[in-house]
């Protein structure tokens with residue numbers, strides 16, 4: 115418990131017969147991350163953001179584990195995702211749809227105990243019309259734009275909305291919500307600007323609970339916690355802040371199998387377009403994952419994989435289904451068909467791979483694809 119190094123070599127290195135690679139999801143680390151975030155936001159509650167199949171890790175498993183340790187609020191992006199999850203969750207769990215509803219989904223949503231996040235006056239009107247038509251009470255979250263200009267009721271629609279809210283029975287607002295644009299930057303002025311805007315909105319829509327912070331927002335302090343925080347990336351081990359050391363425990367490991375090894379002479383070209391030319395005799399290994407498996411093509415000639423702590427640089431272009439790495443640093447014969455190399459694990463965090471690829475941990479995680487053998491621990 116509490117240790118950050120949770121990937122003992124012996125557990126990760128055991129090849130599974132026939133697997134080209136495997137993705138390990140550490141469910142106990144996930145639980146500890148949830149517990150940590152819950153403690154940080156208490157007495158507010160921590161919701162789990164499980165959109166895109168819990169950032170690719172498997173929403174059903176993630177939800178059942180988190181429900182087991184007290185999580186009762188789950189956010190997805192789309193109605194279809196909610197419709198898949200809802201039947202497997204207990205009645206006291208709430209499932210929210212961040213994007214709200216598309217025209218045509220309202221009726222199905224109203225019958226399935228799923229709560230839309232209403233992002234505009236139009237979404238609000240469609241939902242309240244559904245409540246009226248069905249003569250029933252429907253729940254909703256109201257999202258406001260506090261400066262990200264992405265989703266949420268814009269400032270100019272607020273007074274109409276406030277007026278309609280007063281006169282319209284039938285929709286129960288569970289939370290007012292907004293989303294932070296720069297929460298991963300601890301001292302960005304945009305955070306305080308958005309907080310001020312949220313406080314103003316909270317006065318215009320009084321007596322409603324507030325749902326504001328994402329993972330990064332949780333680390334901005336109490337002012338940002340409201341009554342419900344929405345944690346995504348931090349649950350899955352990603353860093354909530356871009357400047358501070360990552361306080362979360364890694365949840366995801368990725369090991370990929372070697373397909374072929376070879377020794378090439380000085381001057382040999384490697385990969386598509388022959389972009390890499392080896393300077394001296396070089397031992398190479400080609401591993402069974404490429405850009406189709408979420409190793410971005412931007413890793414071509416950049417970044418590395420690891421074997422027992424040794425860095426094995428990626429050489430040449432990343433292909434669709436494979437990547438070639440320079441294994442000269444390892445004693446001859448160390449790697450052979452089926453050996454597993456570490457892509458994510460004790461020597462390479464999500465953020466490391468993301469940095470080398472010129473992207474963010476979220477994009478790495480959600481891009482990993484479904485060709486790996488997924489294993490829960």
Ligand SMILES: *Cc1c(COP(=O)(O)O)cnc(C)c1O
Nearest residue numbers: 163293328329330344345346347
């Ligand atoms: C994705 C998302 C979250 C989760 O953000 P993390 O940074 O992963 O914690 C929270 N709120 C909204 C509106 C989102 O779109």
